[in-house]
Structure formats: C-alpha cells, structure tokens
Amino acid sequence: MEVTIVPISKIIKKGVWHYQPYSKAVRDAEAVLKQSPYPILPLAEVVESAKRGFFHSNIANQTETEGIPLIRSINITSGGLDLSSVAYISSTDDDKLHTTQVQKDDVLVSIVAIAGPINSAVYNLEQSANISQHICRLRIKNIISPYYLVSFLRSNIGQHLLQARLTGSVSRTISIQSLLQLPIICPPLRHQEQIASQVKAKKAQAARHQPRAETLQNETNQTFDQLLKEGAL
Secondary structure (H helix, E strand, O other), rough: OOOOOOOOOHHEEEEOOOOOHHHHHHHOOHHHHHHOOOOEHHHHHEEEEEEEEEEEEHHHOOOOOOOOEEEHHEEOOOOOEEEOEEEOOOOOHHOOOHEEEOOOOOEEEEEEOOOOOOOOOOOOOOEEEEEEOOOOEEEOOOOHHHHHHHHHHHHHHHHHHHHHOOOOOOOOOOOOOHHHHOEEEEHHHHHHHHHHHHHHHHHHHHHHHHHHHHHHHHHHHHHHHHHHHHOOO
C-alpha cells in the first residue's frame, strides 16, 4: 500500500481531501509537465466551448430506431467511438436541444468513471448527433488537433491527471469546471499531427494482433483445463 505524507497546507491549497491527487502516479505526471519543452495550457484555452449533454428527462422518447444518434457513455470506449448500440432521438427533439448538438471533429469525453479509464473520442462523422448527460462535448480551437487531444487524454499522463479530478465514491464524476482546468501539453500543430498519426498506427497494429492474442488465450485456457483433467485421472 502506498503511503505519502502530504502537508496540510498543500491539501488546503488544492482543496481536495481524497488521496488520488497526491499519489505517486499523479506526482510523476506533474513532473512530466514541468519537464516538457512545450507550452502547457489549461484545456479551457484550447476549446471554444465545453457543454455537458442533456438530462434524459428533457425528452419524452429515446426509443427511436432512426433519426439523430444519441451518444451515451457506453458509446465512448477505449478503442474510440462505438455506435453499434447507439440510441436515437427525433429531429424535433434534436432541434430543441441545439446547445448539445455534436458536429464533426468535436471531442467527446465521458465524465463518469465507475471503474476503469475516462474514455474520450473524436466524433468523425458528417451526420450530426447529440449527447446524454454523462458526456461532455469539447468544440476545439484550431491550435490543437482533436486526434492529438484525445491521444493525450487517453495517455498515462492524461489519465492520471483526469483520475485525480474525479469526485464521488461509487459513481465517480469529473465536473466541467475541473475538466477545463486540466493541463495540456501543446506541441506545434505539425508535431501534434505526427504524434496522433503514430498513435493511430500503433492502435491499428494492436488491432491486427488482437484475434491472434484471443486465440492464444483460448488455447491457454483449454490447456489449463486439460492439465487439470489429466491430473485428476
């Protein structure tokens, strides 16, 4: 178990009384920020607007089988945007909820983390969409690549910094205000695009190996079962 002594003055300054913001992982992430050769900007300075999605009670029907996609937290995975189980709302309801509409190249962040990472994704479709209350839509400025921003948020550094800002016990959430204070390493745009491209290539490589990895795991499980049976004979 990790033990850290935190001065009371630091706790008062941060205004956070749970342990996560003072953990070794967060301290290491903050050290990387200090050593970065690139500017560090709060998220608020690289986005035009940040908007949390609407509460479900604001519309009567979310059982449409076609219409405007309603993106929920289950649609934002560690692998990106997954609309295989997307819900829909009518265009009439979408018009009423114009402040939470989503357009291409918006960054979507799941602001609830029950267990696991805080997922984010770039909305890369031409069709407009809308978001539920567990999603924050970031409409970004042209000084940052949406794909780089998502790569940063998914990185170990980004995740440690995000996790430190979660509040709650069972259902842990991050407020929009706290999210906008998140420090972002901002290389020149050209370097951002190179980084995002390399990350994309690595993910594609991992995806190609995934079926083989699953096959090996199944074979391992079968071997284990067989050894148990042979040992029982």
